[in-house]
Amino acid sequence: MRNVTKRRASPEVLEAIAAIVGGDRVSTNSSVLEHHCKGETYHDLEPADAVVFAETTEEVSAIARICNNHSVPVIPFGTGTSVEGGTAAPFGGICVDLSRMNDVLHVSREDMDAKVQAGVTRKQLNSHLRDTGLFFPIDPGADASIGGMASTRASGTNAVRYGTMKDNLLGLTVVLPNGSVVHTGGRAKKSSAGYDLTRLFCGAEGTLGIITEVTVRLHGIPEKVGAATCAFRTIEDAVECVIAVIQHGIPIARVELVDEVQIKASNSFSKLSMTVAPTLFMEFHGSPASVNDQIERVTAIAEDVGGSKFEWADDPEHRDRLWQARHDAYYAILALKPGSRAWTTDTCVPISHLADCILAAKKSVIAHDLTASIVGHVGDGNFHSIICIDPNDRDEVARARAFNSELVERAISVGGTCTGEHGIGVGKIPYLAREQADAMPLMWAIKTAIDPKNVMNPGKVLPMPF
């Protein structure tokens, strides 16, 4: 395999790109470079050689063609909220910032879809939709760009009801390494027309091409939203409750597990007085009758497994307060160790193994002498351990790494995955190679066929071959 060493963008390349976009949209300023590589991550990342602010698909195409001709890496950038180092430039190259491509191109109320440029963020799209009665449900926490979310196969708290990015994409515009522009999918709600290129680029993390436009499904804003919390004696009880809710086909919109460590941290950080116990945070969407029906049925299930009395809220302000411990989880746990950074794990397992995996993780946190809580998108079997680390404490970083490895090994051993929603980036490459061992040659065959010079986001997702 070629091209696994540094390939700096030469002045010639920068000039050729400046000739396309204008010199004022090509930056080699060190703080701009730094800003474009850091992400929301514990990784130490290397910046690109230059950042180019693209404004059209045609510009992205021209930039890709120039870089490909010179074998210079291209690193797509949306909002820089990657958790696994997707914004790094380990082999140098050009960071293509798509944040100025932020037009909502088309919204159809009847068809409940929207076409946006890749730099549109999810909050921007939802603001734009305000008067339509529709919303875009994928909520990974950060206000990520829709292009980045598609590239990472992102999801978040609403996925248990509304699916992940892969389920909400109808079509993409993608710039390939050679600069050609491909339109995948379409606007039909379903299709059996040829290879599913939309799903191939979704989750490829920019290693096969740069997504410049995205057509997404929208959903009707529910007539009523009800929120609730319920404390449980044990993690097992909380998980058992969720399994029963899902088995009964109750269309719960959100169901998040927050462990007692996190509740304690949140009580302190957000000045709350929640019971310090494993707690489910829930949200129900639907008609008033449907929400009431869901509430009744979930209450009965929770009672059966010894859950506490429910706290309820249905107006937005009260709902926000009720969910505050969940919303503030990240900052609350970091506040336990001032100056620390977060290392967030992301395993996802079959739900029958969820309680075991969480309990094992909690034991392992203690064994490795770490400060960490657990929050989880428990309806999908996906949970995060948020570990507070001092990046300068090498021993602590090593212990966090060992903890994460154990977590991943356990997840893989029960048929789960090292990443439910954060992606592979630079941080999980060895785990992908473990988890999808017999598929690695096939992934490389696809990569090589589409990107023979390995210019598209090299050093991400796939382990260096052979």
Next chain:
Amino acid sequence: MRNVTKRRASPEVLEAIAAIVGGDRVSTNSSVLEHHCKGETYHDLEPADAVVFAETTEEVSAIARICNNHSVPVIPFGTGTSVEGGTAAPFGGICVDLSRMNDVLHVSREDMDAKVQAGVTRKQLNSHLRDTGLFFPIDPGADASIGGMASTRASGTNAVRYGTMKDNLLGLTVVLPNGSVVHTGGRAKKSSAGYDLTRLFCGAEGTLGIITEVTVRLHGIPEKVGAATCAFRTIEDAVECVIAVIQHGIPIARVELVDEVQIKASNSFSKLSMTVAPTLFMEFHGSPASVNDQIERVTAIAEDVGGSKFEWADDPEHRDRLWQARHDAYYAILALKPGSRAWTTDTCVPISHLADCILAAKKSVIAHDLTASIVGHVGDGNFHSIICIDPNDRDEVARARAFNSELVERAISVGGTCTGEHGIGVGKIPYLAREQADAMPLMWAIKTAIDPKNVMNPGKVLPMPF
């Protein structure tokens, strides 16, 4: 591009395969060959040179390796219910019959998933699940194999609520052309781990490899099922009703449109006395309270657009009777022209264009002097025109072809697709090339990377290149 001419399986190849599976599982009997190529289709199809009855993934792997070494085509076969000629062998080769690979390997009630061999049919799986409280919802009509359904990205009447095959796959075991075996996906409900190979093979119609095992999501059998029919003055009114139902987020499980031509044919065929008018056939799943809520809301919406009084049913027998006109549609329309065969179109369009497209199709049926009805998975914008043709009447076949071409052109012009659920096969290759024009080189690049000798189901899906 090589290998686009006939490549017959030589006696040497047949002997090598017989040495793996035993001579009694290799057949060159002409009626066996004929049976394995006909499908449920109007196409004239060429049979393979031999049919091999495989029983394990290892056997499929060995067969693929032998065929690849000799550049002999491999045509996977499940139940032979392909509509678009997926079972044909236009370049000769070996048909690999997977129907004996029909073990349900694993079912998990807690995780609501099942792993099956590719030859398990959807009805067989649902029988197997009878005592679990779970079911597999994808219902394309025919009792297709799960492997075939995955390969075709099949869906059917339940897709509006439960999604299509792509949404219900967790993982696959696939034999690649060179005989290597790849496991894609896993058992986690969601994953961001590397390229989505599961979705790549789903809908590839056996042109990239042979699916031998499938892990699918299951769903809880709803506590209550309610069925209904409602007649409308016009197609537009019926579609407007469906749009409103979907916009309101009512989780309708099935909503099928049957036009007045079909109702008339069904009245005669099934001795019914339904009002001869465009009619919606609906089904609602959920708790008793939820089903009642859905019924109330849909009734109100239908009244608003001038729908008739609803006919209701909730016990299975009565539901079947109510839906009989929909269930018998295929045979009822064929009975209008005894001795005819069906040519079923499959366009899928954004729902805002559905009424227009259906009305244009109905005019076009008259203009081309055809006998055809329309039934549709209207919640997804997918509709079928079932055309009765005499395969020996060349002029009629040509008129049907012209009609279908117009239908497809119109669908593509509004952002839709030539195939919502039947696949491309041999029948829709030129339409795929029209619809996904700029993606064809990319599809070929993937095909060539994975199947360089073009042995996997050649002559399907992709147009002959360049």
